[in-house]
Amino acid sequence: MNKSDSERVAGWYEGKGWKRAKKIEEADEIVINTCSVRQSAEDRVYGLINNLKKLKTQISNLKSKSQIRKSLKPKIILTGCMLRYPIADLRKKAPVVDEFKKISEFQVDQHKRESKIHAWVPIMEGCSHYCTYCVVPYARGPEKSRPFEEIVCEVEELARRGYKQITLLGQNVNSYGLKNSKFKIQNPKLQFKIQNFKNLKTPFALLLAVLHEIPGIEKISFITSNPWDLTDDIVDAMSLPKIDRYLHLPVQSGDDEILRRMNRPYTAREYLDLVKKIRRRIPDIKIGTDIIVGFPGETEEQFQNTVKLCQKVGFEKAYIAMYSPRPGTAAFKFKNDVSYEEKKRRWRILEKLINKK
Secondary structure, eight states, X not given: OHHHHHHHHHHHHHHTTOOXXXXXXXXXXXXXXXXXXXXXXXXXXXXXXXHHHHHHHHHHHOXXXXXXXXXXXXXXXXEEGGGGSOHHHHHHHOTTOOEEOOGGGOOOSSOOOSOSSEEEEEOEEOXXXXXXXXXXXXXXXSOEEOOHHHHHXXXXXXXXTTOOEXXXXXXXXXXXXXXXXXXXXXXXXXXXXXXXXXXXXXXXXHHHHHHHTSTTOOEEEEEOOOGGGOOHHHHHHHTXXXXXXXXXXXXXXXXXXXXXXXXXXXXXXXXXXXXXXXXXXXXXXXXXXEEEESOTXXXXXXXXXXXXXXXXXXXXXXXXXXXXXXXXXGGGGSOOOSOHHHHHHHHHHHIIIIITO
């Protein structure tokens, strides 16, 4: 999603006649698109800002025209998920930043896409679930789906321009269209197409099926799905030939009590049953996941339950995070009682089990 947003920002500047600077020292404006999902991501932003402060000082001190333009003093703009914090607080922590601008303020007709064959296509944004450790509902707002016809038109245009692969983006693509009236379809041609998919009732399943029929598109991927609303008809739609045979399905933990405290509405057994059902329908599917180690109160026994689940599933890859408290989330009130050293040990075990095989 952040990569797609960065392409959006680049498209906004190009639409105004700007060109991307070859070197950061030559830039008139520097836009930092921030991620807030982990504390380490925010820490890197402040590290970058500190380096840019030094850069600004160096540039302002340069007097030789042969070295650099005398008047150049780059404007620094902060955007992205860190704007969930009050601007006054951000100004105190990052006084060198000249402007704070929400991603929604970069309104564009076209993204400046980095690839000529693959395109990121956001279909929804935000989340309304509120897992206790997660800042997404605060950083991205409540769940909001794009109009069905708008997405189809965008992908058709991408196909006309020679794009072969698309990745549909959303914090939880399974729930696309379920909480937004914009799913209503007015276009008669689309209404006719949808009649051919009578077994598909879920909006996301229908979207996959309709996009699958667009000539020129050869591969459709999507991120991310959640286990609690991956319906049977979505699985049916996933079995279509053009749909990517890689599914990212975050489990976060293999222990029922930890899942409950995370506000993840499924058990380890239900997750395993879902994986079995998907593999029965799509035998060549590969499954990746997200896992958090060291969640507040996680015991060694509870961690071992996660290890056992991973051994049973046989994940293709996993994004393994050491829990970090995020201000504003429900889990921020929990006692962060697993040491960094223990989190690192658990991280290494899963990294070796899944990603280094």
